[in-house]
Amino acid sequence: MTATSVPQAASPTAGAPALEARGVTLSYEKTSIFENLDLRIEEGEVTTLIGANGSGKSTLLKAFGRLLVPSAGSMELGGQPLRSLPTRAVAKQLAILPQKPVTPSATTVRDLVSRGRHPHQSLFQPWTPSDSRVVNESLAATGLSELADRDTASLSGGQLQRAWIALVLAQQSPIILLDEPTTFLDLSHQLDVLRLVRSINRERGATVVMVLHDLTLAGRYSDRLVVVGEGKVIADGKPWEVLTPEVLRRAFDLEALVIADPTSGSPLIVPVDPDDHRIELGT
Amino acid sequence: MSARTSVEKQAEPIEGSRFFGRLWRGRVVVVTALCVVVVLALSVLGILAGSSSLSFSDVVVTLLGGGTSGQELIVFDLRLPRVVGGVAVGAALGLAGALTQTFARNPLATPDILGVTSGAALGAVAAIVLAGGSYSVAAGLLSLGLPAVAAIGALLTAAVVYGLAWRGGVDSYRLILIGIGATAALGGITSYLIARAQITEAAAAAQWLVGSLSGISWASVWPVLVVLLVVTPIAVLQSSSLDISQLGDDLSTGLGVAVQRHRVVVIMCAVLLTAAAVSASGPIEFVAFVAPQIARRMARTGRPPLLASALMGAVIVVGGDALVRGVLPGEVPVGIITAIIGAPYLIWLLTRRKERESYA
């Protein structure tokens, strides 16, 4: 898997439109998960949402991706309410990979990834060679070229996860929302995906918002971390500002040491188990 | 996947007919064309088959306008409406089945589960049974004609089911459960009406419920043809959205499909097609279920191909009816034949589903 070969955007979109939550309340039926939340996603940054299970990360991401309509307040894309924009126009600006997509039956990997081109097509804009090129580049970027003609039902969990990521890449949107893109992946493929995310961010200027559970990887590959819990944003900032023992205790009820990762210099989270013998660190 | 796919891939790795490749895989075109040929052949057979024997040349001469008045009556007023009606009803059911199976992402989701068929059945049976009594309402309804009453029952039921399933949008799963509930409830009422009916009316109702082309006339064929001509293009325009919708509501929205609007269009198409077909011929069992699945297996696509499913429906109904008239003794309703073929197919599909999950 060559994480460096990124699908070339038709025009390397600098300046993605801003994505912003303004006083939103997000709820399912009667239970509200967030109330009166403000959060602005900075353009051209990799922002990662972290937080405990059930804290509302997916809920927030879905709201940014217009899959969940706020019961109050508004989600805005480029200063305009998401709801007022035609969904196909939004799809050209913003791609979202939900946590639980449905795998279609009897569909090859290439077919699946081709569907990422849907927003760019219409009755009068049929499939073109450039669509095929984008699909091939997305397959290559996720290391799936060899598997392109396999049935999606025959893929391993990790291979399938990469196919979903390829689909989202094929959408070529300046904003990409990814809900747990590294689930099912082995550590090496997790790194590949995150390096891919970073290269899309750097080379295409794409804005990325994702949900990750591995705090160390989140800290290493993000410009900004947003910690959610207790129905609000608990902490927000650069990895070293956010990944402190206090925040981890509050957000995850976790005792942990935070040390500098010797290879990258980013925060390395070491969970502490009270049953283990404490070993004096360093000195 | 088949060897064919990989060969094709080597032949045109990227460029060429990828657009065709997506919407119109070569195999779909072949299957569709094949179905057209078979439908035409069976239609000719259907015009030839029947109790009063007309030779092939008699039929051709009559169709060209040179037959005797007796031959004209048989060909134009008896056999042609029956064959054209069979094609139209079969196509409507096949297309409706393809639409419901696709939007529900479930091969067992036939238009019946939307409550349409049971609504039509209740309407028709009520009209037949109650008109025998002195209920002026029923007599009034029946004066509209049995097909119209059945259509009203179908559309009303579909509207109620859709309304009950609505919660700021319609979820396929919820819609199916409510449709199944409605089908059971209406089926109960229909059975009750038959149970307390006079024997002749009960027999007439039971006969209608089997589904048959024997009573069909141009008057009931036209509405099906019109619905088919209007609805088919609308349904075909939903093709790419149907493809995307296989990825679930969330990803579909993400890819720019207006999910709820798309779903309403698809359901309306399925309801209109089913209502039209059932009103004309009574419920012909299993066509809407089997036709799309056969078409899909032949075309090897991820979801039932729309036009091929419609044509396959036509093949089954016209073929079944030709069989009934030409081969079997007595007038066996075509609905019996399709049920006899369809039920074992359903069982076979269910037993096979585990091994070949991806094609089920």
Ligand SMILES: Nc1ncnc2c1ncn2[C@@H]1O[C@H](COP(=O)(O)OP(=O)(O)OP(=O)(O)O)[C@@H](O)[C@H]1O
């Ligand atoms: N469709 C739904 N209907 C009702 N409640 C829901 C729904 N989806 C999520 N919730 C609830 O909303 C809360 C937040 O869920 P969410 O999926 O956003 O959590 P998360 O932070 O993504 O968790 P995880 O890390 O497990 O993915 C949870 O309490 C969950 O039970």
Ligand SMILES: [Mg+2]
């Ligand atoms: Mg989640």
